[in-house]
Amino acid sequence: MFTEKNIPKLIILTPIITVILIAFFNIYFFIQNQNKYFKEESIRVENDYISKQKNILEREIQSIINYINFQVKNNKKLSIEELKNQVLRYTETIRYEKNGYIWIHDTSYYLRAHPFRKNSLNTYDISLKDAVGSFITKEFVNKTIKNPNGVFIEYYWQKPGKINFSKKLGFFRLYQKYNWVIGAGLYIDDIQNSIDKNKELLEKRIDKYIRLVVFISFLVMLVIGIISYIMSRKISKAFKHYQENVQKKEFLLEDMNKNLEKKVQVAIEEVQKKDRAMLHQSRLARMGTMLSMIAHQWRQPLSEVAGILMELETAAKFKKADDVMIKESVEESNKLIQFMSYTIDDFRNFFKPDKKKVYFYIEDSCMEAISLISASVKNSNIKLHYNIKMNYEIYGYKREFAQVLLNLMSNAKDILNQREIKNPRIDLEVDFKDGYAIVIVQDNANGVEEEHLDLIFEPYFTTKSSSQGTGLGLYMSKMIIEKNMGGELSVENTENGALFKIKVKV
Incomplete structure (x- = not known):
């Protein structure tokens, strides 16, 4: 377990153990890679050496052919048969590498030259077999005729002066002027012995390299371990000093925590006071909005009453x-006064909170909100257009839904007046899509600033002055739609202005 008592030991031991593990794995993977490298390099050395041996055979055959061509070209004294015999005897004297020699058959399978088969010269040699029973003369001649520029063939034959057979690699080429198949070969075990010697030298070199790297790794590990130990001791001392300081500060924190609850309580009370002040300011703003709308609603009937009295x-x-x-004037004035009284009742009932959810038609809420704001909008010379394509029942709080619509249209009116937009316009549209009622409130006030789009529904955020707004209207609207009615309220900028969209399940 990690405790304060064993942390100093962990600080000392952890880097040392880490260094040992890292060194161990590095050495392990290094040796693995070197072994892999040795295997790959051995194959390459073997292939390179065999390729070199094949080049030797090709070079020896080419030398004989060059010699024959030279003798044929410069011969002026000997007959053709004498020249052939001279060349054949010369090839029997050639030696190369450890057990290499040259022999010649013609295309009729007769042996013409061989340094170790004198008794078989000029005999029909087609029945000659190697150690595994292959008719090698027939194979030499037939394959060389098909590949006159040279062909490699493996077979088993005795070394000069030996009884046992060894695997041999031969190279054969056709000299077409005399129809001779000229052959040269090297014994595979001689090649393999040279390859093994090269592999042994490579293995010794790699082993030496591995020992050197392992020694250096252990040396570095030892040095790093010593340094880690020294540094860990210093860190351990610093840690103990830090622990002492922490303990002192813990005592101070205990004293501070005793008074923390009181401070937190005071802070909470201050925040609550601030929230109550903001809510109070919001109510005053709503009252101001309501009084402004009532004033606009009363202006026309008051003017008519004044006209009746003047008349x-x-x-x-x-x-x-x-x-x-007098009777007609009193009756007409009473009608106007009654209308004004109804207006007061409408506003008072409109701002009363709903106590329970009900089913209601969207058009009813829309028309209720429009009736309250129409006079105010008209007074600001703003055109209000509404288009209710579909009228569905939805489940929720009817007055609160109407308050959201009124708040959105009121905000649109304020921004149109604030920006002094020419030909100001507010559009209210109700549609249906995929089981949802879509209510859109759009203006042509050039939209919301991009940096404010993500903040517009945050509480207390407002672009209006403190005397005009509290920043709670859109926040409360979003809460009503999304929390209370399970819908969605969003905003986006269009070509002409801001578009607020309400989406509610029908």
Whole structure:
């Protein structure tokens, strides 16, 4: 277990053990790689040596052919048969490498030259077999005729002066002028002995390299271990000093924690006061909005009442006011006053919170919100267009849903007035898609600033002055739609302005 008591030991031992493990794995993988390298290099050395031996055979055959061509070209004294006999006897004297020699058959399978088969010269040699029973003369001649420029053939034959057979690699080429098959060969075990010697030298060189690297690795490991031990001791001392300081600070923290709860409680109370102040400010702003809308709703009927009273006053001044006129004026004034009273009731009921969810038609909420804001919008010379394509029932809080629509249209009106947009316009559209009612509120005020798009629904965030907004309207609207009614409220910028979209399951 990691405890404060054994941490100093861990600090000392961990780097040393780490260095040992790293060195061990490095040495292990290094040796593995060197062994792999040795195997690959051995194959390459073997292939290179065999390739060199094949080149020797080709070179020897080419030398004989060059010699024959030279003798044929410069011969002026000997007959053709005498020249052939001279060349054949000369080839029997040639030796190369350890057991290499030259022999010649013609294409009729007759042996013409061989340094170790004198008794078989000029005999029909087609029945000659090697140690495994292959008719080697027939194979030499037939394959060389098919490959006149040279062919390699493996077979088993005795070394000069030996009884046992050894595997041999022969090279044969056709001298077409005399129809001779000229052969040269090297014994594989001689080649393999040279290859083994080369492999042995390579293995010794790699072993020496491995021993050197292992020695250096252990030396480095020892040095690093000593350095790690010294550094770990210093770190351990520093850690102990740090522990002492921590203990002192813990005592101070205990004292501070005793008073922390009181400080937290005070801070919470201050935040709650601030939230209550903000909510109070929000209510005042809503009251201000409501009073402004009531004022706009009352302006026309008040003007009409004033007109009726002026008309009645004028009639009385000229003594034309009779009972009928007075009665009609009173009735008409009562109608207007009653309308104003209903307006007060509408606003008062509109801002009352719903206590339970109900089924209601979207169009009803839309028309309720439009009726409350229409006079205010008209007073600002803003055109309000609404297009209700589909009217479905949804489940939720009817007044709160209407308040969201009113808040979105009110925000659109404020930004249109603030930016002094020419031909200001607010569009309200209701549609249906994939089982959801889609309500869109759009203006032509050039949209929301890009840096504000992600913040617009945050509480207390507002682009208005403190006297015009609290930053809670859109936040509360989002809560009503998404938390209370399980819908979605989003915003995006279009070509002309901001588009707020409400999506609610029908």
